[in-house]
Amino acid sequence: MAYQALYRKWRPRTFDDVVGQEAITDTLKNSLIRGKVSHAFLFAGPRGTGKTSCAKIFAKALNCLNLQEGEPCNECSNCLAADQGAMPDIIEMDAASNNSVDEIRDLLDKVHYAPTEGKYKVYIIDEVHMLSISAFNALLKTLEEPPASVVFILATTELQKVPATIISRTQRYNFKRFSNEAMVQRMEYILGQEGVEYEDKALKVIAQVADGGMRDALSILDQLLSFEKSSVRYEDALEVTGFAAQEQVEKLLLALLNGDSQMALDLAKSAIQDGASAQNILNEIISLTVQAMLFTKTGQGEFLTDDFAQEIAQQSPDRFSQIIDQANDALGSLRFTNQQQIPLEVFLVQASQKRQNSQAGPQVVSAASNPAIERQIKVLKEQVHQLTQQVQQLSQRPSQAF
Ligand SMILES: [Zn+2]
Incomplete structure (x- = not known):
């Protein structure tokens, strides 16, 4: 059997499958239970946060013949047709590729015909911000006088590009990036179901790199499984993502905080030999320093090196701010040189010396x-x-x- 991408294979089929967006899925379920459904919804948020999945589940639930406490049954003829993309009352359109006024008019012309199989005619318009101005105007006209059994679900990654007149006609839901914990939890579930072994550290790296986007996280898993089919290893995860090992960055930050510039230079050199770029290293140092600073204030944070938390707890907040400022300066200098290693090395030496100055x-x-x-x-x-x-x-x- 051909390999099916995890993102497709494990696309959530019920609201409960959508990890990490409970506030939204609970509200949608409640509106289905109470039978009070608005005519237009706007799902806004970064890519890979479950907008399209929720739109598909919601459309399916609206037409399910056997709704189960706000969830689609996934067994009735309408649910099965919807899962196969063969439900005539659910119309999906990608505005990124069909954005002309004619295409929208074609779609809207049929809006007044009653649904044929289900209760509602549901229009899902993905990347709605890509519509042309005249297409938006045509859509607005329909939203102003929506036919009784029509529901629009508009999805966008760029809310600021959607006209205010459209936004004001919709019920808006803001999809947030998934937390690292939610992504790790979902990956663990999927790999468990697939019977694939994994290293916890590998999943943490993937969650960090995917930056809140589930689709990206699962594509990285796909890549890993395509070259090492039986397991997800930490070393492979680093190689595929092009990241310096978090442990290495943690050691690097500790070296800076302890004023050990030689150690910092050696660690950076070996990270570069392993394939990390100077820019990546600087970005990772900034992101880790921010996490460290938050940890000293809130006590919350997760680190891979055992004694990392104790070491950073003894540092003053000023030290963290200094390192962040200096790393940002180095990132700025990177733009003006072809020798990427120099600004990084200057930064490492300066950032580790600062300690002696501040404690003169x-x-x-x-x-x-x-x-x-x-x-x-x-x-x-x-x-x-x-x-x-x-x-x-x-x-x-x-x-x-x-
Ligand atoms: Zn059903």
């Missing part, structure tokens, strides 16, 4: 390794000793001024 002052630990400072401290101690003796002598003398 007589410090026994650093003095031990610096003879000049040691001599200076000796002189200062001598002076303090003499001054103390003088003060003592003065205070012991009887007052003779008056």
